[in-house]
Amino acid sequence: MPGLEDLYREIILDHYRNPRNRGELPIPPAYAETGFNPLCGDEITLYLQLNGDCVDDIKLTGQGCSISQSSASMMSMAVKGKSMAEARATIRKFKAMMSIHEQRLDGADDGSDDDSGDSEDEVEVSLGDLEALQGVVKFPVRIKCATLSWNTLAQALDHLSAVQP
Amino acid sequence: MALDPTVIKKDFPILDRLVHGKRMVYLDSASSSQKPTAVIEAMSRYYETTHANVHRGVYTIAEEATGLFEAGRASVAKFVGAADTSEVVFTKNVTEAINLVAYSWGRRYLNAGDVVVLTEMEHHSNLVPWLALRAERGIELRYLRVTDDGLLDLSNLEETLDQAKLLGVTAVSNVLGTINPIRLLADAAHSAGALVLVDGAQLAPHLPTDVRALGVDFFGLTGHKMLGPTGIGALWARAELLEAMPPFLGGGEMIRDVRLDGFTPNDIPWKFEAGTPPIAEVVGLSAAIDYLTAIGLSAVRDHERDLTAYALTALQDRYPDLVVHGPLDPSLRGGVISFNYKDVHPHDLSQVLDESGVCVRAGHHCAKPLMRRLGVGATARASFSVYNDGADVDALVDALATADRLFA
Numbered sequence: 001m002p003g004l005e006d007l008y009r010e011i012i013l014d015h016y017r018n019p020r021n022r023g024e025l026p027i028p029p030a031y032a033e034t035g036f037n038p039l040c041g042d043e044i045t046l047y048l049q050l051n052g053d054c055v056d057d058i059k060l061t062g063q064g065c066s067i068s069q070s071s072a073s074m075m076s077m078a079v080k081g082k083s084m085a086e087a088r089a090t091i092r093k094f095k096a097m098m099s100i101h102e103q104r105l106d107g108a109d110d111g112s113d114d115d116s117g118d119s120e121d122e123v124e125v126s127l128g129d130l131e132a133l134q135g136v137v138k139f140p141v142r143i144k145c146a147t148l149s150w151n152t153l154a155q156a157l158d159h160l161s162a163v164q165p
Numbered sequence: 166m167a168l169d170p171t172v173i174k175k176d177f178p179i180l181d182r183l184v185h186g187k188r189m190v191y192l193d194s195a196s197s198s199q200k201p202t203a204v205i206e207a208m209s210r211y212y213e214t215t216h217a218n219v220h221r222g223v224y225t226i227a228e229e230a231t232g233l234f235e236a237g238r239a240s241v242a243k244f245v246g247a248a249d250t251s252e253v254v255f256t257k258n259v260t261e262a263i264n265l266v267a268y269s270w271g272r273r274y275l276n277a278g279d280v281v282v283l284t285e286m287e288h289h290s291n292l293v294p295w296l297a298l299r300a301e302r303g304i305e306l307r308y309l310r311v312t313d314d315g316l317l318d319l320s321n322l323e324e325t326l327d328q329a330k331l332l333g334v335t336a337v338s339n340v341l342g343t344i345n346p347i348r349l350l351a352d353a354a355h356s357a358g359a360l361v362l363v364d365g366a367q368l369a370p371h372l373p374t375d376v377r378a379l380g381v382d383f384f385g386l387t388g389h390k391m392l393g394p395t396g397i398g399a400l401w402a403r404a405e406l407l408e409a410m411p412p413f414l415g416g417g418e419m420i421r422d423v424r425l426d427g428f429t430p431n432d433i434p435w436k437f438e439a440g441t442p443p444i445a446e447v448v449g450l451s452a453a454i455d456y457l458t459a460i461g462l463s464a465v466r467d468h469e470r471d472l473t474a475y476a477l478t479a480l481q482d483r484y485p486d487l488v489v490h491g492p493l494d495p496s497l498r499g500g501v502i503s504f505n506y507k508d509v510h511p512h513d514l515s516q517v518l519d520e521s522g523v524c525v526r527a528g529h530h531c532a533k534p535l536m537r538r539l540g541v542g543a544t545a546r547a548s549f550s551v552y553n554d555g556a557d558v559d560a561l562v563d564a565l566a567t568a569d570r571l572f573a
């Protein structure tokens with residue numbers, strides 16, 4: 001049976017205690033997207049500032065558990081300064097890590113980034129510190145905590161792609 | 166007679182199991198209680214010896230199954246103090262009981278501008294059906310607010326109830342534990358010409374219930390919170406109200422006659438019970454009622470009040486930074502303690518407590534408006550039943566120290 005040390009790795013607690021990129025960005029020019037976890041009431045608002053195809057700046061506000069907050073903090077570091085394609089690739093890679101033990105039907109990805117349309121020009125990305133969240137898959141009810149900010153980011157990118165040709 | 170939890174624990178086989186190598190300490194009965202052997206065996210025995218569909222066959226076991234099913238209804242009727250067994254409609258839980266009232270009574274009698282009064286401490290099950298009716302019909306919703314002490318604010322009760330058609334209120338808050346003054350509220354509502362619907366999910370398992378003494382019109386209870394199985398609950402309503410309400414779901418059982426151009430509904434309560442009902446679950450609920458009644462609901466209440474008092478003191482003595490929501494006087498609350506500890510998220514608290522075998526709920530408890538009132542996103546909640554004792558509380562208090570070490 002997995003223990004707490006599998007879940008609460010030191011780097012996770014560090015991001016929880018000292019969240020990075022906390023705050024808001026003015027709208028416009030930034031775009032804000034809010035995500036909810038209806039199971040526990042956690043919510044997160046992402047502020048994304050694009051410069052052309054680049055995620056120029058990202059800030060976040062909201063409340064949640066150590067897993068959702070640290071995941072969001074690490075996510076913000078992972079995608080800041082990256083291209084949209086790199087950000088999407090990071091989302092895919094992270095969600096794949098979170099779904100290692102999930103039953104897949106027809107091998108379909110459950111991610112909301114299915115129709116992102118850029119899967120052909122796959123970009124190589126590294127998860128880096130985010131690997132610390134791997135232990136979350138041993139606690140299935142907490143996976144939604146870890147993926148909340150990522151699903152919210154995917155929604156934001158979908159929206160921005162739709163409005164920016 | 167005082168209740169002895171060490172004896173009672175032996176009646177609940179699940180309490181023998183270990184979690185992470187530790188004795189499981191179950192403190193989430195407000196969400197769903199555990200089941201005594203008497204309930205588990207009654208349901209098994211029914212399937213092993215008696216199962217057949219009810220109200221249909223004329224053969225022996227069909228008669229027996231119908232007899233058990235209707236005896237279960239009589240058992241619920243007696244448990245809540247109903248005037249007649251026909252006033253008890255089986256539903257799957259309180260959620261369905263309230264939806265039945267909102268869909269059947271609400272859509273027959275409520276029109277645009279009609280007022281329904283609810284409270285800020287309601288479970289979503291007593292909010293969403295009315296919010297849906299507001300969207301559909303344009304009814305007006307008003308709310309009794311919650312004071313800083315976790316009580317209903319009754320300072321403008323008459324004004325709020327003015328011209329209202331219905332007051333919907335929980336008897337005991339599933340978050341704050343607050344025991345609401347139902348008789349007082351019912352009298353005020355009736356003076357204003359409103360009917361009274363009570364969510365009894367957290368009352369029926371823990372305090373004596375008497376719908377006529379409470380003076381209410383609709384009352385819902387749910388089996389799985391009162392030592393019974395999931396999937397079975399009941400709506401009690403005064404017979405003349407049920408008579409004047411149209412069926413909720415259509416299908417078998419709820420009809421007297423069906424023609425190609427129409428149907429005639431069955432008598433109450435079967436008019437509201439379309440389809441084959443959960444028969445084994447009624448048998449299990451009946452066994453749970455027998456079990457609770459044998460202990461005595463007054464003894465249950467005394468035990469849980471004393472345990473709550475002990476827990477409130479133990480938690481606050483050891484953790485001065487721990488915030489308990491709701492009234493601090495144990496005589497005003499049921500065995501439900503919602504709390505927040507420093508900035509530690511309730512999810513993390515619950516996860517840490519699980520490592521010690523302690524099961525508490527973390528989240529918004531299906532009461533998001535109340536969470537907003539409390540100014541928190543979520544709380545951790547420990548809740549008690551007949552099988553909990555001081556050692557369970559001690560385990561909770563000790564386990565919280567790990568949260569201190571990890572997060573604080």
